[in-house]
Amino acid sequence: MATDLTQQGLGRSRQPHSGLAGPGAPSARHGVRGGLARRGPAQSLEGGLGWFSIGLGAAAVAAPRLVCWLSGTRSPTLMRLVGARELVAGIGILTQRDRTPWMWSRVVGDTFDLAALSVAFTRGSRRGRAGFALAAVAGVAALDVLAAVRLTGSTTGRALPAVSGQTDIYLERSVTVSKSPEECYRFWRSFENLPRFMRSLESVRHLDERRSHWVARGPMAMRLEWISQITADRPGEEVAWRTLDDSGAAHAGSVRFEPAPAGRGTIVRVSLHYSPLGGALGAGLVRLLGHDPQSSIREDLRRFKQVMETGEIPTTHGQPTGRRSLLGRVTRQWGLTS
Amino acid sequence: MKANIWYGREQLRVENVPDPKILNPRDAIVRITSTAICGSDLHIYDGYIPGMLPGDILGHEFMGEVVEVGPEVKNLKVGDRVVNPFPISCGACFFCQQSLYSLCENSNPNAWLAEKLWGHSPAGLFGYSHLLGGYAGGQAQFARIPFADVGPVKVPEDLSDEQVLFLSDVFPTGYMAAEQCNIRPGDTVAVWGCGPVGLFAIKSARLLGAERVIAIDRFPARLRKASQWADAETLNYEQVDVAQALEVMTGGRGPDACIDAVGMEGHAHGVFGTYDRLKQALMLDTDRPTALRQAITACRNGGTVSVPGVYGGFLDKIPFGAIVNRALTVRSGQTHVQRYLKPLLELIQKGSIDPSFVTTHRLRLEDAPRGYRMFRDKQDSCIKVVLKPWADVPTVDADQVQESGRILH
Ligand SMILES: NC(=O)c1ccc[n+]([C@@H]2O[C@H](COP(=O)([O-])OP(=O)(O)OC[C@H]3O[C@@H](n4cnc5c(N)ncnc54)[C@H](O)[C@@H]3O)[C@@H](O)[C@H]2O)c1
Ligand SMILES: [Zn+2]
Ligand SMILES: [Zn+2]
Numbered sequence: 001m002a003t004d005l006t007q008q009g010l011g012r013s014r015q016p017h018s019g020l021a022g023p024g025a026p027s028a029r030h031g032v033r034g035g036l037a038r039r040g041p042a043q044s045l046e047g048g049l050g051w052f053s054i055g056l057g058a059a060a061v062a063a064p065r066l067v068c069w070l071s072g073t074r075s076p077t078l079m080r081l082v083g084a085r086e087l088v089a090g091i092g093i094l095t096q097r098d099r100t101p102w103m104w105s106r107v108v109g110d111t112f113d114l115a116a117l118s119v120a121f122t123r124g125s126r127r128g129r130a131g132f133a134l135a136a137v138a139g140v141a142a143l144d145v146l147a148a149v150r151l152t153g154s155t156t157g158r159a160l161p162a163v164s165g166q167t168d169i170y171l172e173r174s175v176t177v178s179k180s181p182e183e184c185y186r187f188w189r190s191f192e193n194l195p196r197f198m199r200s201l202e203s204v205r206h207l208d209e210r211r212s213h214w215v216a217r218g219p220m221a222m223r224l225e226w227i228s229q230i231t232a233d234r235p236g237e238e239v240a241w242r243t244l245d246d247s248g249a250a251h252a253g254s255v256r257f258e259p260a261p262a263g264r265g266t267i268v269r270v271s272l273h274y275s276p277l278g279g280a281l282g283a284g285l286v287r288l289l290g291h292d293p294q295s296s297i298r299e300d301l302r303r304f305k306q307v308m309e310t311g312e313i314p315t316t317h318g319q320p321t322g323r324r325s326l327l328g329r330v331t332r333q334w335g336l337t338s
Numbered sequence: 339m340k341a342n343i344w345y346g347r348e349q350l351r352v353e354n355v356p357d358p359k360i361l362n363p364r365d366a367i368v369r370i371t372s373t374a375i376c377g378s379d380l381h382i383y384d385g386y387i388p389g390m391l392p393g394d395i396l397g398h399e400f401m402g403e404v405v406e407v408g409p410e411v412k413n414l415k416v417g418d419r420v421v422n423p424f425p426i427s428c429g430a431c432f433f434c435q436q437s438l439y440s441l442c443e444n445s446n447p448n449a450w451l452a453e454k455l456w457g458h459s460p461a462g463l464f465g466y467s468h469l470l471g472g473y474a475g476g477q478a479q480f481a482r483i484p485f486a487d488v489g490p491v492k493v494p495e496d497l498s499d500e501q502v503l504f505l506s507d508v509f510p511t512g513y514m515a516a517e518q519c520n521i522r523p524g525d526t527v528a529v530w531g532c533g534p535v536g537l538f539a540i541k542s543a544r545l546l547g548a549e550r551v552i553a554i555d556r557f558p559a560r561l562r563k564a565s566q567w568a569d570a571e572t573l574n575y576e577q578v579d580v581a582q583a584l585e586v587m588t589g590g591r592g593p594d595a596c597i598d599a600v601g602m603e604g605h606a607h608g609v610f611g612t613y614d615r616l617k618q619a620l621m622l623d624t625d626r627p628t629a630l631r632q633a634i635t636a637c638r639n640g641g642t643v644s645v646p647g648v649y650g651g652f653l654d655k656i657p658f659g660a661i662v663n664r665a666l667t668v669r670s671g672q673t674h675v676q677r678y679l680k681p682l683l684e685l686i687q688k689g690s691i692d693p694s695f696v697t698t699h700r701l702r703l704e705d706a707p708r709g710y711r712m713f714r715d716k717q718d719s720c721i722k723v724v725l726k727p728w729a730d731v732p733t734v735d736a737d738q739v740q741e742s743g744r745i746l747h
Contacts (some may be wrong), residue, residue, distance in 0.1 A: 095454070176432065178430060178431055178432055178435065264432065265432070295450065298450070299450065302449060305431075305443070305444065306428075306444045309428060309430040309431050309444055310364070310428040310430055310431075310444050310485070311363065311364070311410065312362045312363055312364060312410075313362075313447075314362070314426075314444060314445050314446070314447050314462065314471070314484060315361055315362065315447055316361075316447060316471065316472050316473055316474070317361065318359060318361050319358055319359075319361065319473070319474045319482060320339070320341065320355040320356045320357065320358055320395065320474055320478075321343075321355065321393045321394065321395065321474065322341070322343035322344075322345065322351070322353055322355060322392070322393035322394070322395065323353075323392075323393050324391065324392065324393040325391075325392045325393070
């Protein structure tokens with residue numbers, strides 16, 4: 001429902017496939033550059049709020065009494081806790097690949113602060129300052145909700161009108177591998193190798209010369225299947241494909257293998273083209289690639305390079321460690337690997 | 339097994355953890371016979387290295403006996419005695435192929451994290467933060483060595499552990515620091531810091547033909563080592579004005595090359611010293627580059643500043659104008675240890691150098707926390723601490739362990 005509304009609001013047709021002209025189309029080249037460079041207004045809003053968290057948090061931890069006095073509240077201990085909370089949220093927003101939960105943690109924090117300030121405002125002796133603080137927090141809370149909703153929208157594939165004026169997303173990443181274009185091509189073209197380095201892929205099966213069946217797993221037990229058809233296949237140079245059915249993963253993609261200068265191996269260039277506004281059609285893929293699709297692709301390419309050059313993917317999973325604190329365990333969940 | 343584990347600033351505990359296992363085909367497991375504490379470990383101990391997690395096993399200078407090899411490791415077998423280099427390197431990437439092992443593109447599983455801080459990621463290191471891979475370190479009874487077909491070097495039985503142990507880091511580090519100075523006949527090299535890295539840099543500068551080497555520190559025992567071992571002239575910066583002394587000693591021109599073997603926890607008196615300490619304590623700054631500033635300022639026009647000392651982040655008040663206007667060359671890096679293992683082992687075998695000279699303390703692994711404190715505070719004339727992970731097993735005579743924890747030789 002939400003999808004429909006947004007699409008109407010934007011006045012777009014329900015034709016998510018319209019842009020999927022396949023890689024190499026002029027629009028793709030243009031879009032790729034845009035995708036690499038752009039940091040939309042929404043991202044700077046989150047960044048701003050992250051830094052705000054850190055500033056406020058540092059002040060509340062370092063000078064709780066002063067901040068209490070300024071905000072018309074009473075408990076420096078509570079203020080320290082608020083400060084610690086702000087620091088954690090700020091660091092989360094600024095450093096984590098998926099900022100969404102951290103933005104929401106700010107919203108929850110705002111609710112708490114508003115409640116505490118309301119008490120100070122209605123009962124306290126420093127009503128003037130509490131009232132001012134209340135108004136300020138309410139304003140910040142509104143920004144937090146806005147940022148959090150936008151982020152949530154972008155991760156689940158719902159529309160984000162403020163982020164981009166365009167419907168389609170073009171991504172391109174590359175990596176240099178010390179192997180010949182032919183070796184890279186051969187490994188990649190055997191699609192059943194792909195799950196070795198593409199983290200969210202579970203399996204790829206060749207159906208016939210041109211078609212293959214893909215199974216992927218995403219966050220929260222999500223499972224996606226689709227059938228891809230090869231649209232270009234030039235040995236040692238390029239493989240391109242596009243999805244055939246509307247399984248929720250509609251996309252077109254290509255991988256090109258270009259000899260790097262002076263015998264420095266091969267530049268492997270992947271581009272993907274999909275449509276986040278495609279409602280059910282593109283939503284699955286959007287969730288699969290996560291909040292930061294550029295990084296997901298980069299990490300997959302990094303693992304491709306590792307497999308090609310070293311025959312394995314370096315890991316620390318399963319090595320001994322001392323006792324991990326809660327923080328340590330959470331941090332590892334964020335993507336650190338031991 | 340027992341391992342020395344970091345739980346926070348100045349909080350180390352030696353605890354039992356599971357033994358390491360082979361996780362990848364090119365892994366090997368070694369039973370560690372000797373392992374050392376490095377000046378780099380002190381930066382972790384003092385809480386200045388970002389990306390540490392409570393529960394991390396420390397240590398990157400270790401050697402031992404191979405007890406297990408993965409199916410793809412063809413050059414090592416169970417029973418081999420090896421010294422392990424501290425960078426983890428695949429041997430096949432663009433950088434490894436140019437012998438720039440500490441820049442390996444494939445060995446840091448958390449490369450994205452390092453990219454956030456530094457733009458690109460260097461190699462993974464043992465026991466040196468999650469920024470550099472989060473690999474379990476070697477201050478333990480066993481360690482897992484990834485890419486074991488590239489890193490470890492076999493060492494002959496007739497050399498003692500301590501003669502070869504420092505091939506894992508500080509000897510090659512001092513050597514590379516001196517090599518980067520591109521020493522020519524007649525050159526004077528000044529070295530800030532007479533810890534193990536500084537001492538090996540001083541000795542190596544001599545081996546590479548420096549006419550004069552000037553050692554700078556404030557601990558008499560360390561300065562004495564520098565003059566005894568490598569015939570260095572010494573400056574105690576608490577007694578003389580280093581800048582002025584260097585100028586006088588070099589005929590007004592300045593040393594041809596300056597080596598900063600101090601790193602991010604430089605010590606200083608006076609306004610600059612207080613300023614750096616304050617900024618670092620408030621986390622406005624990551625490093626205290628006292629020695630680096632002096633080295634740049636003192637270096638002769640067109641000379642080389644070589645920086646083995648470790649810095650982590652953003653440095654304040656570095657006289658970059660001097661670098662540009664006086665055409666200085668600055669060279670640095672984590673050491674490409676693999677590149678130096680064989681040639682330096684040969685120097686040891688020939689008797690040109692005996693690295694065991696830097697060791698002052700031999701402790702059991704259990705005493706690691708005390709070893710760190712002693713080394714950090716330079717108590718008891720401590721220069722280098724070697725830990726023995728199996729010392730309480732009967733092969734080593736327990737009576738040798740004195741009250742002070744020092745095992746006599
Ligand atoms: N690049 C590498 O690969 C690599 C490898 C090993 C160690 N390191 C680094 O080398 C540095 C030294 O290591 P170490 O094991 O010798 O440590 P260390 O602590 O034993 O030595 C440091 C010495 O510097 C002296 N010092 C401090 N401030 C000074 C100043 N202003 N002027 C002159 N001397 C000063 C200290 O008194 C001490 O003797 C550390 O930063 C360490 O991280 C780098
Ligand atoms: Zn070291
Ligand atoms: Zn490599």
